[in-house]
Amino acid sequence: MAVVDGRQLTRSETDKRIAGVCGGLADYFDVDPILVRVIFVIAALMGPGILVYGVLWLVMPRGAAAPAGSAARPSGRRSSAVRIAEERYAMGEISAEEFTRIRADLMGEP
Numbered sequence: 819m820a821v822v823d824g825r826q827l828t829r830s831e832t833d834k835r836i837a838g839v840c841g842g843l844a845d846y847f848d849v850d851p852i853l854v855r856v857i858f859v860i861a862a863l864m865g866p867g868i869l870v871y872g873v874l875w876l877v878m879p880r881g882a883a884a885p886a887g888s889a890a891r892p893s894g895r896r897s898s899a900v901r902i903a904e905e906r907y908a909m910g911e912i913s914a915e916e917f918t919r920i921r922a923d924l925m926g927e928p
Contacts, residue, residue: 830844
């Protein structure tokens, strides 16, 4: 598969709903996996989406699973916990101070 900046296009083992195709594409192109999933749903409704997903499922190699207890995250990509905190902050469920503290804790910032 394609290799850019030392990254290989693989199916995600950590961010998957069916086979990890959308999670792998999102990780490779550094975009939100939900965006990739929405694009595939729209493509499926228009016709070729299911076929393209199936072909990618067969062609893309399985990615390496993260070791248990590992906090490794791809650089430049927010963890799902940070995204949840952002959503909770946007809905007014947590304060700016709480959001800043949560983000710093999750991202390993001082």
